Amino acid sequence: MEEINVVNNLVLDIDLSTGKTSSIEISHKDRREYLGGKGLATKLLFEHIKTGIDPLSPDNIIVMMTGPTAGTPSPAGGRFTVMCKSPLTGIFASSYVGGKFGISLKKSGYDGLMVRGRSDKQVYISIDNDKVTIKDASDSWGMDTYDFQEVHKQEGDWVVIGPAGENLVRFAVIASDKRMAGRCGLGAVMGSKNLKGIVAKGAKKIKVADPEKFKKALKVAQKKVLAHDNTGRRLRELGTPQNVRAFGTTSIMPVRNFSKAKFDKMEDISAEKIRDNHKVKNHGCPGCPIKCGRIGKFKDKELISPEYETIALGLDSISTGNAIGFAMELTEKGMLESDLKFGDSSKIAKTIEDITYRRGLGNDLAEGVKRLSQKYGGEDFAAHVKGLEIAGYDPRGCTGQGLGYATANCGATHLSGSTHAVEVDPLGGGAKGYLSPHGTKAKAHFVVFFQNIMEMTNSAIFCLQTQYPFLEENPAYKYTPAPILRFVMRNLPAIAVATTDLSDYCALLSGLMGYKISRKELSKVGERVFNLERYMNCREGISRKDDTLPKRMLEDVSEEGWAPIELDKMLAQYYKLRGWDENGQPKEKVMNKLGIIC
Ligand code: SF4
Structure with missing residues (x-):
């Protein structure tokens, strides 16, 4: 089996407009100065993207980049970066996600990839070791990220978008396995390129450059991960929703579109309650000893349990929760006609579906809080900075x-x-x-x-x-x-x-x-x-x-x-x-x- 020394120093470059693929070499200087992941993604965009382009145009470039840790036993190192110009904010944005795609990509011979242009039909990209093929995805357009990955799992490990990305919702995610690159609408950029997903399969063996030194450092690091109360116990037991009880008592939890500091039903959404009522078990990024994600039983179905930010804002993502909360306040103030009301969760599921498919008011909500405030008013209480909705x-x-x-x-x-x-x-x-x-x-x-x-x-x-x-x-x-x-x-x-x-x-x-x-x-x-x-x-x-x-x-x-x-x-x-x-x-x-x- 071919071995690589931690990194390949090679980035796959795919142009969906022409169907051509090539590769870019990472110099030793760039590797040393930017390391990998976010650093090299930023450097690549700096060198290859034009200033002032429309994020949803073929000129935008999506970079996915692993770090030196991917595919090694480094603690909590199985994640990778997705970066491009955001359709939500109009500036650069990066998001980080687990799932096996990054490791498989590295094993195929590339540390990362760049996708530019736009395909004229719906496609996915297949990377099978050194063979790169652009394949038809028209049959799968419309499938959600779970179903799609389940149906196509024999092809390798995926990054994929769901209907929200296809419909260019400005805060659509990219999924890799059950983990999400969640912020800034990077999924909409894939959708704008007619790109449903990318699958990777690789056979190379990743070895570290100095095994003795690494083994010694790893032993110390692992001991610390297990010894710390947060990574060794609380995150493993409760996940990020542990913050609900912790921060809910400190006046920093966002309540009613950031108009109040305390939520009187906080206990009902605490991590402890979810653990006790929904038979929660752990899941997480590959190789991570912490495994902060949760899977719970909800109405007999095994589903991903919400993260702290989701719960803090009442919904399944920071931007979605903010957009709905903002619409509720606009409605309360008589600036918008809708049936959305603080304290009434009965319309939430339908509203999320409306956002995903851009139906009715959902079409406006899919544009994010900043654009909503430009249309309906309420700029003073629109909770965003530079167009990105505020976290919990x-x-x-x-x-x-x-x-x-x-x-x-x-x-x-x-x-x-x-x-x-x-x-x-x-x-x-x-x-x-x-x-x-x-x-x-x-x-x-x-x-x-x-x-x-x-x-x-x-x-x-x-x-x-x-x-x-x-x-x-x-x-x-x-x-x-x-x-x-x-x-x-x-x-x-x-x-x-x-x-x-x-x-x-x-x-x-x-x-x-x-x-x-x-x-x-x-x-x-x-x-x-x-x-x-x-x-x-x-x-x-x-x-x-x-x-x-x-x-x-x-x-x-x-x-x-x-x-x-x-x-x-x-x-x-x-x-x-x-x-x-x-x-x-x-x-x-x-x-x-x-x-x-x-
Ligand atoms: S499972 Fe949680 S703690 Fe582990 S790498 Fe993933 S996000 Fe980090």
């Missing part, structure tokens, strides 16, 4: 997360840096409220730090959940009394972030790649990727005016536990730390320091 953490109860939403490259995601995790003190949720939930102190430092860490882990690829054990199970963190940590993090944030131990990431990656990767090199990868994407977004017209939050969040602090978000003050500190000018554009000096040649 209300920034009035965690102001650093607010700065994170305002500056995240793709809009209001918590996945570009989970600053709320050090700002709030959920009931046994793992964080200990090291920063104050309110105010501006140290917030810019930690937002920059977490954003860069996320870019690095999303390039490597390690799931974000590894940040708990890898950052918190180290002696300096674990054995320092909480009041001292609190003092240092609040008053000496530059020292706190500069001394955070990243040794597990360095050791695992050094073993995987076979060359020494220092903390400095790794931190620079994260900073480089974040700045390159910002630069690309600035070329699309993004500037300081877009680094903001909805008016409601900046002005309404009427609920207990909410405080004003001093966004201007935090932004000024943030731009300075980033080395950006007052308009939010990365300065030449920082681009040169990071080796980004524009």
Whole structure:
């Protein structure tokens, strides 16, 4: 069996307009500077996509990219990146997903792929080792992602869209097995290319470059994953819905379209209740020891159980929940005629179907909250940043997360840096409220730090959940009394972030790649990727005016536990730390320091 040394350094390039396929080589320099996953996806789009294109036109390019960890026993490393220009926000967006597709793609001889153009008929792409074929998918158009993968499972491992992607719903997902690349409407971009799915099958054996070094690092890392209360116990027992009980008591859970801070029926949707009532069992990304996903029995059917963000917003995805919640408030205020009402769930299932098939009001909801507010009004309480609906953490109860939403490259995601995790003190949720939930102190430092860490882990690829054990199970963190940590993090944030131990990431990656990767090199990868994407977004017209939050969040602090978000003050500190000018554009000096040649 042919062996590869962790990576192939080859990306498959498919043009659906011409049917031609070719490949692109990844240089050693790019591999070292961008690692893989999000990093290389960003670099490839920077080099190949034109500025100002319509995301739903043939000019958009979808990149799917694995990291060095894919196909190895690295903890929580079985995921891959999907990146392109988003039809929801009009700027660049990436999403991360498990499922076996990424590993099979790597085993076929490619670390990633790019799809450009548009097919004139409905197709899927088959990658069977080095044989790439574009095949007819007209018989399968209209099938949902589960049925489709079940029917076609003998062909290999899939990424696939359902009817929402086919109908260009601006927040449609891409599925891989039972996992979803969920944010920013990447599924609609596949739909716009008439591409139902991509299947991969590969026979290559992936081996790490320095097995001894890797084995040693892996042993330490696995011990920490199991020792940490979040990854070793809570996520395995309860999944991300553990946050319902934890955050539901801290004024950051979004209730009634972010107009309230508390939900009196919170217990009914808690992870504990779902576990007890629906015979929940674990599922997750390939090879992950945590397995944070859940499968439960609902009316005798085994279904994927909701994640925290789903539950927090009442529905099956962040954007869908936000769109319906916004429509409910518009209706309540007499700005929209509909039968959607807060507290009445009877119309939700039909509304989701209407969104999927763009029927009636569903056609407007399928456009997302920003476009809905442009049509019906309510811009002040439309919960989005840069067009992306806000995740399940209300920034009035965690102001650093607010700065994170305002500056995240793709809009209001918590996945570009989970600053709320050090700002709030959920009931046994793992964080200990090291920063104050309110105010501006140290917030810019930690937002920059977490954003860069996320870019690095999303390039490597390690799931974000590894940040708990890898950052918190180290002696300096674990054995320092909480009041001292609190003092240092609040008053000496530059020292706190500069001394955070990243040794597990360095050791695992050094073993995987076979060359020494220092903390400095790794931190620079994260900073480089974040700045390159910002630069690309600035070329699309993004500037300081877009680094903001909805008016409601900046002005309404009427609920207990909410405080004003001093966004201007935090932004000024943030731009300075980033080395950006007052308009939010990365300065030449920082681009040169990071080796980004524009
Ligand atoms: S922790 Fe959850 S999301 Fe992360 S790799 Fe494991 S199963 Fe996947």
